[in-house]
Amino acid sequence: MIPAMPATATAAATRHGAHAVLRFGRFAVMSTVAVLILIAGVWASWGTAQHVMLTKGRERGTVEVTRCGQDTCTGPYAPLSQGSQPRAKVVVEKSIAVREGRTYTVVVKPGGDEVVRSGPAGIVYAWIPLGGALLLASVVVAGGLLRTRAAWLLAGVGFALLTAAFVAV
Template structure:
């Protein structure tokens, strides 16, 4: 009569499959979250066609934002006395930065290579974190090294560009 109990070999295979599914899901969620966090800013920095482009001379920084006057570079864009640029280690008072304005407001995003790389920094962190999950949970060391190297390269490039 067949037994309903799994053999030790069968239960081990089921546990490996469950671990693989769970850790694969966690790694995928980490990467999706990194892309999601980056895309909010990256879309403005990368897809500049049809958007207002110009420069901002930062006159004041405080809290979480810097403000300054906007000088347009693209046709149809109007000068503005005050736009808001997210404060970061890469923004300093008295400096001028090329920016793209977000539609429907006075929020600006840095453009050019530095702005694009800075926008993708959350993805770089997600790649590093996912590499730990892939190495430890999935036991895929080569894939983990590729993820870690990609994340480190992205973060280093953003640091150098800023």
């Protein structure tokens, strides 16, 4: 300590330094949480989205839903792409967007008889987990990082994505 400096100045400087370290720690932790939420949203969406968005070389066709169970619906598959084979029964995930008696354009997942919806409705529907992650991350960004503009942007994009999925389906 400098003899001319009062003892209270040193305590204030220590408090200011500790406050800066805590603020940086909160920023680092909340940034990490927000990024992990967004990565999880992309990861959850990509499992379906890759089949819908990257259709080159994949079997494309239509399925007429004839029967729905608890979690899945089934029906015959009619091919639309070259090299695709008709199938007596394929499985599509049951959702509010799939009803018995309707026909949907689909893409066959490799290595089985499971299909996912294609087209604009299928693309938007595949990214629903990311929309939810954007909404959740906006809360973390607003509350933990105190970045309200960025939080409103994340929430707006998430809300738009979920609304688009609701309208498209």
